Amino acid sequence: MIIDFHGHVGSFDSIGARQDADRILRAMDMAQVDLACVFNIGHGDASKANQLTAEFVAQHPDRFIGFLFVTPHYPEEMEAEMIRGADELGLKGIKIYPPYFNRSVEDAIWDPIFSFAHQRKLPVISHTDGTDPIVNPNNGEPQMFVPWAKKYPGANIVLAHAGNFRTGRQSCVRAARSCPNIYIEICTSWRHFRSIEDLVEGAGEDRVLYGSDLPLIDPRIHTGRVLTANISDDAKRKILGDNAARLLHLS
Amino acid sequence: MAQPEVPVFDCNAALGRLHNQRVAYDTRDDLLRMMSESGIAKAVVYNPYCLHFGTVEGNQFLLEAIGGDQRLIAQFVVNFATDEISEIDALVRQSGIRSLRVVPATHRYPLVHWIADPWLEWMAQERMALWIPMSMRAEADARDLYETAKRHPKVPVVLAGAHYNSYPVVWPLVKALDHLYVDTSRFDLLDGINRLLQRAGPRRILFGSDFPDVDPRPYLHYLRRCGLSNADLEAICGGNLQRLIFAEG
């Protein structure tokens, strides 16, 4: 089974990514992806975002798994919305995006989210980026997730884009090696040589997850990164689905 | 379902070191090994020294680096604003160069007709094609590119490294001018190949690797799973570039 751990509900029109479930499903079929995790991060109103995610998933419940989202700009709404998202809407993980919200990962504002994920044993996926945190303090430098992972060991923290660049990948590997509940998701528009091999060698094949960033990026490109990598078939199976199934409590 | 192997001709590879960072794969052997591991038979190659320092020197370094290997097709980088056509013309003839690359933003000039016209008139005569990087950092303002390219319909223009960040510029441009081509090396958009096919037809899409920054194997994996006809797959993987560079096919 192939599980895509990173997909968006909603449109990004200015970069050519309009929400189109049929087009997404066609690409998933061609990539032989069975399930995709999706979230909506575009709304200032998290309840609206989560509603849209749940409605999108409800149209194809056999193909999509919804993740919830909450905005740090309305901390007073966070807890109730997380409970509603998980219990009423059936959302199975949490997405955060520090650069969109101009908040550093180190900000205490995220505490209730990691705490909720810890209590409910949910994965939290966050945008990450390996650029210098002094220059870009809100970009999601991978090391910044380590204190959260140690404080909330029940929360499985997924570093999206594997830090995007080489330095970011190395930082993701260090983070994963220091915490058993940190995972690394691979999608990025940077498809460097040996990126998958380096993640597997550094963090281990149990800690790497396939993701595509659909509908921005075609899922065939990132399944292709895993399938063409010089790693064992067993490692490919784990990255493409088995690891995700474990985090989503599907196996 | 995956499609069979077709000859692959890469439209976008760089060969050589950079001054400001270590380049992981910077030799001819690295490039040839990547090509052989990826099933790429030939590649159009430029030297990145030309981007920040001298074009004439950098193009010479490129020829030395290629060392006469027939699998590597040299592409010269020129500066429309400061190079002299007469000087480049002699080198182009000597070396059998079939395409040029310009980087107006990096070379700090606008791609306007009163700078580019003499070059493009000469290129039309010589049946040469022009590459302009439109990756995350577009090398030309879209208005300048449109106005200038429109005046020279006989010079094919390849939008190299078109990234989804440049989509709002690339998408209307390929519709507005039918002698613009898209290099796929960074065109990762969901269902992007089929959407490009609908937008521009099969003859204006070129496979590119963006070596040494990008591993081309995943994209070739993707291209073979787009449900393309064999004719379209062959055109995108190499036939179109062959026609563009060698006026064949």
Ligand SMILES: [Zn+2]
């Ligand atoms: Zn994303």
